[in-house]
Every structure is written in C-alpha cells, then in structure tokens.
Amino acid sequence: MKTCDNTSVGIVITEHQGRYLMFDRATFPPGTAPVAGHIDNHGTAEDAARAEVEEELGLTVTGLRNVTGSWRNNPCRRLPGTRGTGHDWTIYQATVTGDLTPSAREAKNVRWLTPYALQELADRTVAYAQGRLTDAEFKAAPGIELVWMQWLAHISAIHISPDDLLRVDRLSR
Template sequence: MKTCDNTSVGIVITDHQGRYLVFDRATLPHGTAPAAGHIDDHGSPEDAARAEVEEELGLSVTGLTRITGGWRENRCRRLPGARGTGHDWTVFHAAVTGELVPSARETKNVRWIDSDALQELTDRTVVHAQGRMSGAEFEAAPGIEPVWIQWFVDVAAIHISPDDLLRVEKLTR
C-alpha cells in the first residue's frame, strides 16, 4: 500500500451557467466531489491539478486560479505520511477544454449541478454528520464528500452552520 505524501489538490470546474462539475467517488473516501488527488510525483500543485483533471475527467486545463486551501486532518486510503494523517490542500478553480471522458475507475455519476443541488448535497452530508443517516446510506446515495464542505464554505458556494461544520469535519478523520 502506498504512503500518503500529505499533499492534495482539488479542482473546482464550473461552466458558463455557473454549474459545478462533480462526480461520486468510485473509491474511498465516499462522497460527491470535484476532481482531486495527491500531488505525488506530479511536481507542483498546478501540475498535479492538470494531471488529476485529465486522469479523472479526460479534460485539459487551460487556466488555474488558486481559490483556497490549507492543512486538513482528513484521512485517505493510503498509509499515513510523514506528517501523520492529513493533507496540505491547494484548491483551484479551473478553466477546461475538451470532451468529458470520465475515468470508470475513479468516477461514477459525473454530472453538472447548479448551486441549489450543491446545497442539497451539502445538506445530505450534514444529516450524515448529525448521525441521522448511516454510513451505508451515505455511501449508497452520497452527499458532498466531507472534506469538500470547508472548501465550498470558503468560496461562499454553500451555507452551513458553524456547529454542523464541526460535525462534518469529524467525518473526515
């Protein structure tokens, strides 16, 4: 099993209508999210972002703007890295081109969603974090992947109470 490099990128892609490109993760951790992945041997966060968009969605990145990021104690399916469990995230907004060709290994149910649907998926994650939905129910019909809730809050894409944000954060560990 690989060891975590404690670095991750996330890539928010929107269209001209303001819809978000998301998918249900086909691998752990469960949830609906934009493209993301470890930096690993990709070099810079920008290089990793371009590679992850290509690997997961088959699209080419034509522009990147850093929108948020920072250290999060979120676990992944790898062994803990030198800094323990967690990742130093760099989250970008990306402009893309090309034909959407999702990875069957990494993605399920790739789709464009509007801000109302993003909030509905967030609310589903909150219900799970509040203990009113089992892990199996969340896996079967996921909300937003818990680590992404903070990033969407940071860019004012969703609304969540501070108490619920703390509950969701506990799901990432």
C-alpha cells in the same frame, strides 16, 4: 500499498451557467466531489491539478486560480505519510476544454450540478454529520465528500452553519 505524500490538490470546475462539475468517488472516501488527488511526482500543485483533471475527467485545464487551502486531518486510502494522517491541500477553481471522458476507476455518476443541487447534497452531508443518516445510507446515496464541505463553504459554493461545519469536520478525521 502506497504511502501518502500528505499533499493534495482539489479542482473546482464551473461553466458559464454557474454549474459545478462533480462526481461520486469510485474509491474511498465516499461522497460527491470535484477532481482531487495527491501531488506525488507531478511537480508543483498546479502541475498536479492539470494532471488530475486530465486523469479523472479527460479534460484539459485552460485556466487555474488558487482559491484556498490548508492542512486537513482527512484520511485517504494510502498508508499515513511522514506527517501522519492528513493532507496539505491547495484548492483551485478551473476552466477546462475538451470532451468529458471520465475514468471508470476514479469517477462515477459524473454530472453538472446547479448551485441548488450542490446545496441539496451538502444538506445530506449535514444530515449525516448530525446522525440523521447511517453510514450505509450515506454510502448508498452520498452527499458531498466530508473534506470538501470546508472548501466549498469557503468559496461560497454551499452554505453551512459554523456548528454543522464543525460536526462534519469531526467526522472527516
């Protein structure tokens, strides 16, 4: 099994109508999220962002803007790295071109979500964090992937109270 490099990129893709390109993870961790992946041997965070968008969705990045990031104690499916469990995240907003050709290994249910639909998924994740949904219910019909709640709230793509954000953060460890 691979060892985590403790670095990750996340790429929020929007289009001219303000919709978000999201998908359900085909692998751990469960949830709906934008493109993300380890930096690994891609070189820079920007190089990794471009490579992950191509790998997961078959699209070409035409523009990248760094919008946020920091260390998060979120687990991944790899063995813990030298810094333990977690990732130093770099989050971008991106513009893309090309024909959407999702990787069946990485993504399922790829779709463009309106801000309202994205908020509905965030509310489902909050319900899970509040204990109103079981693990099985969340996995069967996921909301936003736990680690993404912080990033999407930071860029004002979703709205969540500070208390609920803390509840979600505790679950993501």
